[in-house]
Amino acid sequence: MTGRVVVISPAPTANGDLHLGHLAGPFLAADVYTRYSRAVGREALLGTGVQDTPTYVVTTAHRLGTTPAELVARSTRDVRATLAAMGIAIDGFTGVEERFIKVVRGFMERLHAAGKFRLETMMFPYSPRTGQYLVDGYVRGGCPICLADGCAGLCESCAHPIAAGDLINPRSTMYPDDPVQLRAAQVLVLPMEEYRGKIRDHFADHCSMMRPHMAQAVADMVSRPLPDFPVTYPISWGIPAPFPEVAGQVINPNAEPMAWSMYCSALSAERRGAVLAGDDELWLTGAGSSVVYFLGFDNIYPFAIAGTAMLLAHDGRYDLPARFLTNEFYELDNAKFSTSRGHAVWGRELAAEVPRDLIRFHLAATSPEFQRTDFSREALVRVTRSRLVEPWNRVAARVDEWVDRGPLAVSQRSRASAARIIERVTGSYELSRFSLNRAAETLAEQLSRLDRWAPGPADSGDFCHEVDMLLRCAAPILIDLARQALPDTLIPIAGPTATEIAPRRMPRLRERAQ
Incomplete structure (x- = not known):
């Protein structure tokens, strides 16, 4: 590979610190690849950050008895400190910033002005007691694809998107004893089926760059009609949607990845001395950037499928990323790392006991590349x-x-x-x-x-x-x-x-x- 390499690890939700499960997958791999690229003479940028817009911030703050704002501030400090402690040298670290909000809204407003979104009625779980629609981290149930229990939005087991209204036996995560009913709401959606053929062709041309599990999942997703992707949600936590037909709604956090990636890339380039004409300059068609994602298997849909559709919807403005390096779950004593259950080893705490070179070597040797490791x-x-x-x-x-x-x-x-x-x-x-x-x-x-x-x-x-x-x-x-x-x-x-x-x-x- 020649030219500029833009390396991205998706931002973790700002609801806690990083444990070894996070570090052994995308973060260490992205850092090693960036360092190697520079060692052989390539221009390489590495970006990540924290994402404060997912509803998991609200549910975690509720469980911990703190406010979402306090949790986000603490988590941002902790994540930055842990990355530094492990020697993961980030160029651009995104956080809770007005510039990011402006980039996301501008990205969405271009699509909205071009008529790429549709107003659609969708069913959502609803809590009559709180008067709140339950999406993503607010609601749990069975995945309609693989039947695994989890939250709405994305399935951690099969990586398919899960419309909140399609969950099997939905229940509130914050108030599990409350009754839940389905209620209709109008939201803006991206009609994914219009882009399925081009997405299928794009990944067919680059399937050799994917690990087998991702290649299998992508092939499965694009082998059948793609459901409409909600761009807005009828809730209050998130970036306010600037569209009059859905006043009071917010942008779906899983619709942010491409705009966030552009902002993350621009921030990384600027921190290394570049002067850019726009936040999306490195992504424009013909810009000469090779974008490389290091991400967990469960992040495939928002970055590779929905993200590619959103780029295609810009009608040739952007080159499409083709390099996605996925990893599976890293386990602790043969059980999944769990912050809520206290089943975790925190990267910064371990680095205070063991030299980080030894930790990096061991995580590299046991990284969950093709299957879960322990x-x-x-x-x-x-x-x-x-x-x-x-x-x-x-x-x-x-x-x-x-x-x-x-x-x-x-x-x-x-x-x-x-x-x-x-x-x-x-x-x-x-x-x-x-x-x-x-x-x-x-x-x-x-x-x-x-x-x-x-x-x-x-x-x-x-x-x-x-x-x-x-x-x-x-x-x-x-x-x-x-x-x-x-x-x-x-x-x-x-x-x-x-x-x-x-x-x-x-x-x-x-x-x-x-």
């Missing part, structure tokens, strides 16, 4: 000690023996070996074969090989050279070790050319944070 503290200690800390410290000690004896000669054989190391590791960083699992596995294998090497005067330069190249390949994951050990983190993907090396004293890895 975290345990015992495995973190055992795996990082045996596969990373102990072998690295022995290798580092051998390099130190040759400090101040150089420069040492590097043979053609060593340059060829180093080229193979680079090829194997970077193959796992490229999008076509991106895999944190394989990257961590290859790094551990190569470290083990170096650990078995007892260099003498004749091959000391080769040994130090290959350690240097392995560190460069490990730098997107082992960020602190690489920062301490290397003058830069560039990866010579065209092949190493050094004929000699002056060894540098190597830092050691610790098992406990200082």
Whole structure:
């Protein structure tokens, strides 16, 4: 891939901090890919943020006995702090900002003015006692597609959209004992079926860029008529909809992703020194941006299906994103991470105990790329000690023996070996074969090989050279070790050319944070 790379991890809802389940999936992967892209000379932007408009903010605040505004402010601080603690270097971090609201409303107003929305009567669960329509996080029930229990809006199990009125046995999440009835309301919708053919063709052309589970889900979704997608909701929490025919309604949070992505991209570019003519400049047709999403499987519909339809509805104004790297759920002791049940390990708390390089390595090795994987503290200690800390410290000690004896000669054989190391590791960083699992596995294998090497005067330069190249390949994951050990983190993907090396004293890895 050449040109500008715009990397995006969808913003988590501002109703809590980030646990390892969040970090092991999209956030670490996006950070590693961004660091790798820069190491091989690409312009790369990384953006995320928090989303305060979902109803889950209201339901969580109610459960915790606080106000939504206080919860959003605390969650925003916590998420930013956790990302920093884990070394996930965000360029543009979006939050509760007037500029974001302006971007969302402008995006929707262009579609509304072009006649792309329709006024439609839809059925919603309704609470007679509170006088409130129940959508998304306000209501739970069975998914009409896969039957799994969950909230309306999106199904975490099958990733299909769930119209609130289609839930099986709906019940209020905040007041589960209250009776619920179905009531009609007029909302604005995007007629998704008009775009199904183009969505199907777009993803058919790029199916090789999707992991199998996403490819299967997308194929299933576009194999049948797509339901109309509600753009507005008859509730009060969210961005007010600027349309007179639905006065008092708000914009559906699941209709925000493309406008948010544009704003997130612009913010990221500006933080890295760019001057843009408009918030959507990087997305315009022919702008030369390659947009890459790292997201959980359950976020497929709003970003890949409904989001693509909204871009298509702008009649050629925007290029369509085609690169979506999904992940499955990361579990804790073989059960899904759950904030509400207190079944979680918080990233910032763990980083206060364990060096973040060890956490990043272990999360990479166990990232839930194709199926659910499991975290345990015992495995973190055992795996990082045996596969990373102990072998690295022995290798580092051998390099130190040759400090101040150089420069040492590097043979053609060593340059060829180093080229193979680079090829194997970077193959796992490229999008076509991106895999944190394989990257961590290859790094551990190569470290083990170096650990078995007892260099003498004749091959000391080769040994130090290959350690240097392995560190460069490990730098997107082992960020602190690489920062301490290397003058830069560039990866010579065209092949190493050094004929000699002056060894540098190597830092050691610790098992406990200082």
